[in-house]
Amino acid sequence: MKPGLNAATVTSRVRDLPALPAALKEVLGALRDQDMRTDRFAALIERDQALCARTLRLANSAFYGLQGRVGSVHDALQLLGLRTVGNMMTAAALAAHADLSRCAGFEFRSYWRHSVAVSIAAREIAQACGNDSDQACVTGLLHDAGKLALAAYFPAELSAALELSHSADLEPVEAERTVLCMDHAEVGGIVAQHWFLPPALVFAIRHHHAPPALAAGCAPAGAWLVDTVHLADAMVHALNIAKDPRESVSGISLDSWERLGAARLDTSRVFAAVESGVASMAAALQL
Amino acid sequence: MIERPDPLPVPAFPVNADGTAAEARGPISPDAGLPADVAWLFRRSLAAGRIHPLMPLLLRYRREHTT
Numbered sequence: 456m457k458p459g460l461n462a463a464t465v466t467s468r469v470r471d472l473p474a475l476p477a478a479l480k481e482v483l484g485a486l487r488d489q490d491m492r493t494d495r496f497a498a499l500i501e502r503d504q505a506l507c508a509r510t511l512r513l514a515n516s517a518f519y520g521l522q523g524r525v526g527s528v529h530d531a532l533q534l535l536g537l538r539t540v541g542n543m544m545t546a547a548a549l550a551a552h553a554d555l556s557r558c559a560g561f562e563f564r565s566y567w568r569h570s571v572a573v574s575i576a577a578r579e580i581a582q583a584c585g586n587d588s589d590q591a592c593v594t595g596l597l598h599d600a601g602k603l604a605l606a607a608y609f610p611a612e613l614s615a616a617l618e619l620s621h622s623a624d625l626e627p628v629e630a631e632r633t634v635l636c637m638d639h640a641e642v643g644g645i646v647a648q649h650w651f652l653p654p655a656l657v658f659a660i661r662h663h664h665a666p667p668a669l670a671a672g673c674a675p676a677g678a679w680l681v682d683t684v685h686l687a688d689a690m691v692h693a694l695n696i697a698k699d700p701r702e703s704v705s706g707i708s709l710d711s712w713e714r715l716g717a718a719r720l721d722t723s724r725v726f727a728a729v730e731s732g733v734a735s736m737a738a739a740l741q742l
Numbered sequence: 743m744i745e746r747p748d749p750l751p752v753p754a755f756p757v758n759a760d761g762t763a764a765e766a767r768g769p770i771s772p773d774a775g776l777p778a779d780v781a782w783l784f785r786r787s788l789a790a791g792r793i794h795p796l797m798p799l800l801l802r803y804r805r806e807h808t809t
Contacts, residue, residue, distance in 0.1 A: 703782075707794065717795070723806055
């Protein structure tokens with residue numbers, strides 16, 4: 456078995472990640488500006504043809520019910536929200552930079568569809584619980600960024616972990632820890648930190664498989680975000696959108712369940728939103 | 743690769759007909775109405791003898807959306 460990874464090895468490789476395209480970097484930087492106006496943001500996007508096309512495609516997708524009626528980036532931003540667009544761009548940029556062809560067993564299409572599905576579920580849960588649905592959506596889309604980084608930069612190791620997961624019917628994170636001595640959530644946290652994503656988002660990505668075991672009053676301020684993504688991830692696995700015969704639903708942290716008040720959540724509504732939304736979102740994003 | 747058993751042995755798991763989790767009183771009969779595909783998804787919880795919180799909720803959703 457290959458030697459495991461550790462935070463230092465991963466961090467050093469992550470430092471080698473290519474810089475984001477200039478246009479994207481500027482757009483993401485602008486998103487951190489609380490006073491950013493839609494028209495200024497639209498102008499930034501319009502400088503880059505690919506970003507422009509992706510934004511319009513998303514706004515005109517069946518998911519938002521306005522097919523063919525959103526003709527400008529400005530209108531698209533008003534419909535989608537600035538952070539949703541920034542989120543899509545960040546995720547797309549990560550994928551664009553990754554050479555995934557060397558990782559046997561890693562299916563990029565399934566990865567994307569799962570990420571989109573979790574972002575939809577997270578948004579619905581956040582809305583129902585009175586939390587920031589934009590932030591939940593962003594985090595849902597990026598929650599498995601570490602998996603993508605592993606596929607791109609540690610393909611043999613991730614491939615071995617996937618194989619072990621299948622052959623021994625282990626949860627993927629357990630197989631990753633066995634083979635790599637780390638899991639994709641830890642790696643994702645390192646990647647998110649490297650990209651200077653907001654601390655709450657880094658925390659949620661890092662802990663989405665094992666949220667902190669603390670009572671509601673003692674949990675950190677951003678705990679709702681990791682709890683939301685944790686539950687959204689499990690709900691999407693339960694739906695088995697990909698009809699994967701190996702699919703299974705991982706355990707849920709009861710602390711997360713209670714902190715969110717999930718017993719009062721209309722889960723049928725969340726399941727329905729994911730099933731109806733994922734197909735149209737995937738089509739819009741050409742997944 | 744793990745071969746998926748067919749039919750899946752229905753584990754000892756109490757689920758009411760409406761999909762809500764019943765209080766554990768011991769093994770349930772194989773005709774308790776637990777669909778094999780749902781049982782398969784939650785196999786790890788079932789094997790550990792636990793009720794996964796999402797399982798009855800998924801069952802209810804599937805029943806609501808299957809006509």
